[in-house]
Amino acid sequence: MTLEQWGNLSNYSVVSATVVLALAFVAYAAQWGFARKVVAVREQVSVPAGADDQTLAGPEPDRSDAAGGIGYSLTTLAEVILVVGVVTRGLAAERVPWGNMYEFGCIAIAVALAVYLVLVRVWDIDWIGALVTIFATVVLGSSMLFVYVPPGPLVPALDSYWLVIHVIGAITAGAAFLVGAAASILYLVKARAEQRTPEDQRTGFLWRMPTSASIDQVAYRVHAFAFPIWTFAALIAGPIWAQAAWGRYWGWDAKEVWAFITWVFYAAYLHARATAGWRGKAAAILALVAFGTFLFNYIGVNLFVGGLHSYAK
Amino acid sequence: MSSDLAPELGWRGMARWAWRQLTSMRTALSLLLLLAIVAVPGSLVPQRGTDARAVESYLIDHPKLGPVLDKLGMFSVYTSPWFSGVYLLLMISLIGCIVPRSLVYLRALRARPPKAPKNLLRFPASHELVTSSSPDDVMTAARGALGRARIDVVDRDGVQELSAEKGYLREAGNLLFHISIVIVLIGVAATALLGYRGAAIVVEGDRFSNVLTQYDEFASGALFDRDKLPPFSFQLDDFAATYQVDGPQRGAPLSFEATGTYADGVDGKDAPFSIRVNHPLKIGGASVFLVGQGYAPVIKVTNRDGEVVFDEPVPFLPADSTYTSNGVVKVAEAQPEQLGFQGFFLPTFVEGEDGATRSVFPAPIAPILGLFAWHGDLGLDEGRPQSVYVLDKTNMTQYMDADDPEEGYEISLQPGESQKLPDGHTIEFVGLKQFARFQISASPGIEIPLIGIVAGLLGLIGSLSVRPRRTWVRARQDGSRTVVHVAVLDRVPRVDLPADLEQFVRRLKEPLEPPSNEGEGA
Numbered sequence: 159m160t161l162e163q164w165g166n167l168s169n170y171s172v173v174s175a176t177v178v179l180a181l182a183f184v185a186y187a188a189q190w191g192f193a194r195k196v197v198a199v200r201e202q203v204s205v206p207a208g209a210d211d212q213t214l215a216g217p218e219p220d221r222s223d224a225a226g227g228i229g230y231s232l233t234t235l236a237e238v239i240l241v242v243g244v245v246t247r248g249l250a251a252e253r254v255p256w257g258n259m260y261e262f263g264c265i266a267i268a269v270a271l272a273v274y275l276v277l278v279r280v281w282d283i284d285w286i287g288a289l290v291t292i293f294a295t296v297v298l299g300s301s302m303l304f305v306y307v308p309p310g311p312l313v314p315a316l317d318s319y320w321l322v323i324h325v326i327g328a329i330t331a332g333a334a335f336l337v338g339a340a341a342s343i344l345y346l347v348k349a350r351a352e353q354r355t356p357e358d359q360r361t362g363f364l365w366r367m368p369t370s371a372s373i374d375q376v377a378y379r380v381h382a383f384a385f386p387i388w389t390f391a392a393l394i395a396g397p398i399w400a401q402a403a404w405g406r407y408w409g410w411d412a413k414e415v416w417a418f419i420t421w422v423f424y425a426a427y428l429h430a431r432a433t434a435g436w437r438g439k440a441a442a443i444l445a446l447v448a449f450g451t452f453l454f455n456y457i458g459v460n461l462f463v464g465g466l467h468s469y470a471k
Numbered sequence: 472m473s474s475d476l477a478p479e480l481g482w483r484g485m486a487r488w489a490w491r492q493l494t495s496m497r498t499a500l501s502l503l504l505l506l507a508i509v510a511v512p513g514s515l516v517p518q519r520g521t522d523a524r525a526v527e528s529y530l531i532d533h534p535k536l537g538p539v540l541d542k543l544g545m546f547s548v549y550t551s552p553w554f555s556g557v558y559l560l561l562m563i564s565l566i567g568c569i570v571p572r573s574l575v576y577l578r579a580l581r582a583r584p585p586k587a588p589k590n591l592l593r594f595p596a597s598h599e600l601v602t603s604s605s606p607d608d609v610m611t612a613a614r615g616a617l618g619r620a621r622i623d624v625v626d627r628d629g630v631q632e633l634s635a636e637k638g639y640l641r642e643a644g645n646l647l648f649h650i651s652i653v654i655v656l657i658g659v660a661a662t663a664l665l666g667y668r669g670a671a672i673v674v675e676g677d678r679f680s681n682v683l684t685q686y687d688e689f690a691s692g693a694l695f696d697r698d699k700l701p702p703f704s705f706q707l708d709d710f711a712a713t714y715q716v717d718g719p720q721r722g723a724p725l726s727f728e729a730t731g732t733y734a735d736g737v738d739g740k741d742a743p744f745s746i747r748v749n750h751p752l753k754i755g756g757a758s759v760f761l762v763g764q765g766y767a768p769v770i771k772v773t774n775r776d777g778e779v780v781f782d783e784p785v786p787f788l789p790a791d792s793t794y795t796s797n798g799v800v801k802v803a804e805a806q807p808e809q810l811g812f813q814g815f816f817l818p819t820f821v822e823g824e825d826g827a828t829r830s831v832f833p834a835p836i837a838p839i840l841g842l843f844a845w846h847g848d849l850g851l852d853e854g855r856p857q858s859v860y861v862l863d864k865t866n867m868t869q870y871m872d873a874d875d876p877e878e879g880y881e882i883s884l885q886p887g888e889s890q891k892l893p894d895g896h897t898i899e900f901v902g903l904k905q906f907a908r909f910q911i912s913a914s915p916g917i918e919i920p921l922i923g924i925v926a927g928l929l930g931l932i933g934s935l936s937v938r939p940r941r942t943w944v945r946a947r948q949d950g951s952r953t954v955v956h957v958a959v960l961d962r963v964p965r966v967d968l969p970a971d972l973e974q975f976v977r978r979l980k981e982p983l984e985p986p987s988n989e990g991e992g993a
Binding site for chain 2: 307308310313314315317318320369372374375383386389393403404405407408409410411412415416418419423426428429433435436463
């Protein structure tokens with residue numbers, strides 16, 4: 159195949175992946191919707207036998223579970239197509255496929271979906287599926303609409319093996335941050351509901367999710383996994399590469415500033431979890447603010463602020 | 472003198488109170504958030520340290536807001552008193568946290584696991600089981616089930632008590648991480664004090680010697696002796712740039728390479744070098760980086776008698792990605808009046824419908840030089856340092872167009888072309904050279920923060936992944952059977968503690984014999 163054909167295949171794949179992801183989101187939304195009348199199932203496991211039979215009687219949980227299963231399958235399918243899109247993009251450009259903002263968006267979502275799909279298997283966290291798929295759909299869709307560039311060579315500053323190390327680190331951390339942010343949102347929702355909803359009104363998908371304490375633990379673990387990787391990508395690999403490319407380790411370039419701010423906010427989150435008065439709600443909000451700074455660094459700094467890291471176009 | 476409380480309210484008490492506040496976790500957390508917030512403006516407003524020119528143009532564009540921001544230190548956020556204040560407070564808070572915790576940890580390292588509390592079953596994660604094995608066997612089984620942990624077994628009037636603690640590495644990692652942050656910050660500061668950084672433009676064919684006068688920009692740390700720049704020199708023979716010639720990314724740079732020879736030391740032998748982006752040249756403890764490039768048209772000026780008064784390449788500084796470049800030519804030897812030129816250089820020009828020329832490609836396919844001319848006094852003799860890229864027009868008069876006195880006299884030259892000026896001088900665009908902009912810097916001791924941050928990362932991973940846990944097992948002989956109480960406690964509360972307890976109990980039970988007569992306790 160010619161470079162142009164690879165490029166076209168990549169574009170078709172990314173479009174298809176976005177469509178499939180949108181469908182996955184619809185399925186995950188249905189998983190929530192179908193569970194409207196369902197009483198908390200998971201929490202009733204410890205309740206003496208007998209009560210379970212009633213809650214499982216209606217058709218809704220089956221439909222909800224089926225929708226969740228479809229969501230998971232569609233997400234897997236979208237991931238496969240997206241990986242094809244990313245790989246063929248690399249073949250079309252004859253280099254690693256993360257040299258500009260469009261490509262970064264594609265590979266970041268591919269990695270985020272991979273992390274999500276694996277974690278669903280490990281920790282059974284498909285309850286964040288709706289949030290992850292809608293986020294991924296929006297990022298992929300807007301990447302194509304607003305920052306698409308045809309495949310081409312790298313600018314000389316990016317032509318380094320640090321491009322692999324630094325960017326993969328940032329993307330992996332970002333993928334985990336996304337899962338952590340989704341879990342933190344649901345933690346806030348669930349913790350609030352646990353406080354305000356009387357026992358007899360606890361129906362719907364929210365009550366099929368794990369307890370807020372379990373969600374909090376998932377969020378913490380994901381963040382605890384991501385934070386060292388972010389430290390490595392932003393504060394070790396980044397400066398070493400910056401020294402080789404620009405002759406200084408740290409120069410307070412806009413992207414560096416925001417990477418540092420993200421790092422500080424996640425550090426604050428980890429500390430908040432061990433500080434009286436900050437545990438729980440405040441810590442979860444900190445994690446979301448931290449993710450906000452991460453997103454701003456990707457979108458805001460690339461498009462509106464500029465600086466040495468501006469490879470958007 | 473009247474109250475017993477008086478000494479506590481004195482300055483010592485105040486100081487102690489302030490110290491405790493500063494080193495508390497809450498304060499540290501607030502300072503951390505404050506640090507993130509005060510770092511923001513530096514990313515939104517141009518900074519003198521990174522882009523002084525952008526600051527100047529910002530001040531011109533915002534005549535009202537600019538000076539206010541300048542007063543607040545917004546153009547040098549990261550060296551401003553308020554930014555430094557926050558991070559110094561954070562440093563003190565950090566050290567105030569590390570020192571006592573290290574002492575506590577050193578004591579804890581030598582300490583034995585805490586004794587088993589009286590009633591183990593009052594713990595949320597606890598379990599009771601009954602076996603016909605002896606208490607000693609229960610202890611052996613518990614040791615086996617615990618694996619690597621610090622374990623004490625005591626016999627209290629026939630009741631065997633086991634206390635175990637594991638996960639000491641968590642706090643070690645935590646302390647290592649925080650200590651290494653201090654090391655990194657000190658290391659970075661020391662490197663900045665001992666190092667230097669400068670930049671110089673070198674045209675093809677020219678030689679750069681590492682002495683202060685050869686630099687266009689130079690900055691060094693307070694502890695660096697400017698007279699002790701390592702002696703080395705290098706000659707730029709050739710600068711090669713390639714650009715994407717077709718497709719949608721036409722004009723995008725593909726590669727830049729500066730080649731030539733360099734000599735290390737006063738009388739070192741010349742050796743060839745190649746400097747590319749991401750591939751600096753290391754000489755004499757310094758590194759030479761390629762940080763920019765552009766064009767230097769060779770310009771020749773001859774007087775009415777045909778004598779050459781100026782003949783050299785003049786670097787024009789690029790302003791955009793197609794290398795629309797601006798520059799200044801100063802002809803000090805011209806008589807009776809000095810000549811000055813200011814204008815632009817375009818590597819590949821096209822003429823638009825409005826008659827204006829613009830650059831469309833970064834490589835020199837159709838170069839053009841456009842200049843305006845001034846005559847008078849360049850102001851070079853006044854002893855004031857002058858930028859070579861700025862024409863001081865205070866004592867100069869512009870040559871105007873003969874047909875339209877409102878318009879400046881225009882010089883437009885392609886390579887090989889020449890033009891006669893109104894005063895009889897001739898200016899010729901002889902040829903084209905390229906220049907490279909090098910940054911030369913040394914950061915001695917940079918290994919220290921590097922090692923520091925790598926150690927910190929390892930500590931961080933340890934502190935986030937190691938789970939400290941205390942386990943107690945009490946076995947009491949009760950007739951022919953043994954009643955066993957188990958409790959597990961985590962310093963950091965975790966949701967999966969019950970599951971872990973269940974697993975531990977299962978492993979504990981494995982080698983034990985089931986109770987002979989009755990079932991396990993509820």
